[in-house]
Amino acid sequence: MEAPNFHLTMGNWLANHWLSVLFLVSWLGLNIFLFVYAFLNYEKSDKYFYTREILGTALAFARASALCLNFNSMVILLPVCRNLLSFLRGTCSFCNRTLRKPLDHNLIFHKLVAYMICVFTAIHVVAHLFNFERYSRSQQAMDGSLASVLSNLAHEKEGDSWLNPIHSPNTTVMYATFTSVAGLTGVIATTALVLMVTSAVEFIRRNYFELFWYTHHLFIVYIICLGIHGLGGIVRGQTEESIGESHPNNCSNSFREWDKYEWSCRRPHFVGHPPESWKWIVAPIALYIFERILRFYRSQQKVVITKVVMHPSKVLELQMRKRGFSMEVGQYIFVNCPSISFLEWHPFTLTSAPEEEFFSIHIRAAGDWTENLIRTFERQHSPLPRIEVDGPFGTVSEDVFQYEVAVLVGAGIGVTPFASILKSIWYKFQRADNKLKTQKIYFYWICRETGAFAWFNNLLNSLEQEMEELGKMDFLNYRLFLTGWDSNIAGHAALNFDKATDVLTGLKQKTSFGRPMWDNEFSRIAAAHPKSVVGVFLCGPRTLAKSLRRCCQRYSSLDPRKVQFYFNKETF
Template sequence: MVDWITNELPRWLVLSVWIIVNIVLFVTTYFRYLKADEYYYLRELTGSISLACARASAACLKLNTMLILLPVCRKLISIIRGSCACCPQPLRRQLDKAITYHQYLAYMICLHSAIHIGAHCFNFENLAEAQRARGNDIRNYLSLLPTSPNGTWINPIRTSDPVPIQELLKTVAGISGVVITLCLVLMVTSSTEIIRRSYFELFWFTHHIFIIYLLGFLIHGAGMIVRRQSNLDEHPPLACKDSPTTWGKAKCAVPQFEGSFPDGWIWLLVPMLIYIIERILRHVSGMQRVVITKVVTHPSRVFELRMQKKGFSAAPGQYIIIKCPSISRLEWHPFTLTSAPSDEYFSVHIRRVGDWTEELARLCHVDEGDFQEAWKLPSIHVDGPFGTATEDVLAYDVSVLVGCGIGVTPFASVLKSFWYHFCHDQRVFLQHVHLFWVCPDTSSFEWFQGLLLDLERQMRQQGTNQLLSVSVYLTRGWNANQARNIVLHDDSSVYDAVTGLHHKTQYGRPNWETVFKELADNHKGSKTGVFFCGPKQLSTTLHKLCNRFSSLEDKTKFVYNKEHF
C-alpha cells in the first residue's frame, strides 16, 4: 500500500478531481438545458438530448481550454516549484508531470469536441427539418417568427428548403467551428511521438496554430444562435405551446428570444493573461546578452559551451533552451545544464546529431580546435533555467540515478553540486548516490566519463569514496572475444579497462529486479529517490519496480521521478 500512496496516489488525486469536475459540469449543464423552461421551444426545434449534449460538452470545452495553457507555462511552473520547497514532495512532483497533464487535457478536449460536433450536426438537421414543417406543427410557427431587432426569432435557418451544411457555414459558429476543428486535428496529429522525434520542427510550427484555435474559440459564440426565451412571465411555454395561433391575441404574448451571451473570453481571460505575461518575460530574458566564454571539444562528437549571463542562477538538474538566430530565428532547443551552481559559468554539452547542432558546431569553430575569441563566436539567446524532477536529488536519504546514453546528462550538474555541498560542510540529507549508466558503446559520452574520474579521484583523496557507487553497463560495441580480453585485463588491474574507474564495467543490460532487490536490502528504512532519464519502456519498468520494492513493514520507500522536457 505504501508504494501506491507514494508513487500513484497524488497523481490519481489530481486526475480524479479533474475528472469529477468535468463530470459535474457536464451533468449540471446537461440537465439545465434538458429541463429549463427558457429552452423549451429551442428543444422543440433541435431535439432535447442533442441540444443538452451540445451545451454540456461546450461547458467542458471551456473548462479544459482554460486549463490547457497553464501546464506549458514553464517559468510559472518553475516559480511555483521553487516557492513550494517546503511543500510535501508528492505535491511538488506533480509539477514535473505538467506535459503529461497537458496531454490529458488535449484528449479531453478531443472527446468533448467530438460530442459537440456530433450533437450540433443533429441540431442543424432538426432545425432544417423544422423549417420544412407545415400546418399546425409548432415548429412551423416557431420557424416563422420574424427576424427583428427585438430578438423575436429562434430558428437561425431562414430559407424554406434548406441544406443543413450550407446553413451551418453561413453562421459565425459554423465557420469558426470548422477552423477550430481543423486546428485541433493538425495539433493532435502532429503531436504523436513519431512526429515529435523525427520531425520536431513540424511539431513545433504546427503546435503554434493554437493561436488561431484560441481566436476561433473566442468568437465561436459571437453569433448567439443558441437562444433562450426571455419573457417567461408573459408567455409560459407549458401553458401556451398548444395554442400557437392565439399568440399575441389572448393570454399568451408572442414569445421573445435572446441569444446566450458569449462567455468564452471569460474562461480564457486569466490563463491567456498568464501565458502572455510569461511569453513576454521569457522573450525579455531570452534577448539578454549571453557571452560564450569557452568552447570545449569532447570525444564522441560532443562539444561544451560555457557561457555567462547577467543575473543567471540555476539549481542542479535544471535545463535551458537555446536559440541561435544565425541558424534559425524561431527554433529553440532544450539542453540540460551540466555546470554546478558553484561554477562561475553555466554550461551545456551538445551532441552533434542533427542539422541544427552541426551548424552550431560549425559556427563555434569546434573542428578547428584552437581557442576562438568571443567576437568570432555566434550570438545566442538563452531562456531559462527551468525546473525538473532532478532538482530534488539532494532531498532524499539515498538517490538512484539511472541514465541511458545522453540521458545521463542531467546528472552531471547534480553530482558536481552534491560534492560541492559535501566539501563545504553544507547541510546535505543525501547519504549515498548510486549511478547506473546504460551506455550504448565504448565511444559514447567520454566527457561524462571524465567527470566521473575526477569525482572518484577527489572522493578517494578525502576517504569518502563510499558516497558514490557507479555501475556502467555497456550494451553494444563489443564482441565475445573483446569482452573476454577485457575481463582478463580487469582481473589484473584495480581500474576498469574501459572507463578507467575503480568500478568495473558490466556487459549487457542490467537485471533491474536484482538491482532493486539489492538496493532494498542495503537501504532498509530509507527514503530512496529514483531519477530516470531515458526511453519510455525502461521508465515503465523502473516505475513498477519502485512500487514493488517499497515496503510498509520496514518503511523502505522508492520514490520514482522521471525527467520531462
C-alpha cells in the same frame, strides 16, 4: 528479498501519489459536474423549451460539452507556464515531497487535458451536426408542426426574434456552417486542434521536433476562435419577459392561435445566448502572455560563449556566461540560435554545477535543428553564432539532495542532469559541506556505444580520486553499461579485465555489457538501506521508466519506518 504482492504494490503507489490522484479525481469530478449541470439545465429549463422542440436532446449535449471545453481550455495553459511552476516549486521547497509531486507531472496533466478537450470537441461537433440538420429539416417542413412554425418566425420583425439560424428553405447546412461566425470558427478551431494533437505524438515529437513545435503554436488560432465562437448567438432561448407573458407550458399546444385573438398567447420572443468562452480563458491568457513577456525579456540578455567542445558521437558542449544567471542542480534552459531559426526554442538540461562560474549544456545531434547547430559551430570559429537563453527552469532533479539515498539512472545523453549533480557533489566535498543530507548515491549510466562514455570521463575520474583521498569511497557507487557492442569489443575487454582500470573508459569501475537487472539492483539497495528514503531519478526512455517505477512500487515497504523508494522522471 521476496517481492511484495499486487496489493502491497498498489498500496505503495497510492501512498506515494495520493495527492496526484486526489488532484486528478477532483479535475475529473469537476468535468462530470459541469457536464451534468449544463445538460440538465438545457434539457429541463423552460427557457429552451421551444429550442428543444427543434433540436431535441442534441441541444443539451452541445451546450454541456461546450461548458467543459471552456473549463479545460482555461486549464490547459497552466501546466506549460514554466515560470509559474518554478515559482511554485521554490515556494514549496519546504513542503513534503508528496506535496511537490504533482508539479513534476505537469506535462502529463497537460496531455490529459488535451485528450479531454478532444473528447468534448467530438461530442460538441457531432451534436451540432445533428442540430444543423434538424434546423434545416424544420425550416423545410410544410406540415404545420410546432417546429415548422418556430422555424418560420419572422427574422426581421419584432426585435429580430428568430429561433432558427437557417433563414430560408434553400439554405444548405454547408452554407450555414461556413457563413456563420459559430460554424466557421468551429471548423477552424477543430482543424487547429486536430493538427496540434496528431503532431504531438511521441514519434513526431522525437523525430520531427520542428513540425511539432510549429503546429503546436496553432493554439493561438484555437484560443482566438474559441473566444469569438459564441458571437453569432446561434443557440437561442426564450426571453424572461416572453416567458412571463406566454409560458411554454400554457401556450405550446395552442401555437396555431398565437397573436390570433386578444386572449390568445403572444408569439414567443427569443434572444441569443451571450458568448461566455472569453470569460473562462481571459485570466490564463493574461498569465500566459505575462509568462511569454518575461521569457522574451530574459532571452534578450546577452549570452557569452566561453568555450566550445566537440565530444565523440556528435555531441557539442557549450560553456556560457550570462549576467544574473543563477541555477540549481538538474535544471534546464531553452536555447535559440537566430542564425538557424528565429522562432525555434529547444530545451537542454544544464550539465554544470551551481558552484561553477559558467553554465553549460551538452547537445546531441537528434534532428534537423541540433544537426544544423552542431554544423554551424564546427564551421564557424570566429565570430561564434549568437545564442539566446531562457531559463533556468526547475525539474524533479532539484530534489536529489533531499534524499538520504539517491539512485541516478541516465540513458545516453540522459546523463546530463546527473552530471550537474555529480559535479555539485565534487564541489561540496572540496568545500567540506557538512549540510549534505545525502549519504549514498548509486549512479547507472546506460549507453549504446563506447564513445558516449567519453563525455564525462574526466568528471567520474575526478570523483574517484576525490573520494579516495577523503576516505569516502562508499559514497558513490557507479556502474556503466554498454548495450551495443561486437565480439571484438567484448573480447578486448575480457582479455584486459585484470587491469586496474577499465580498457574502454580508463576508469577503475569496469564496464558491464548488457542492461542492468533492476530487480537484483533494487533488492540489493533495499537490503543495504532497510530504513532509508531512496529517491530514484531517471532521464531516459519510457520503457525504462516503466521498469523503474514498477521496482519502486515493488520494493517499497508499507511501513513508513522502513525503506521507501520514490520514483522521479525528468520531463520537459
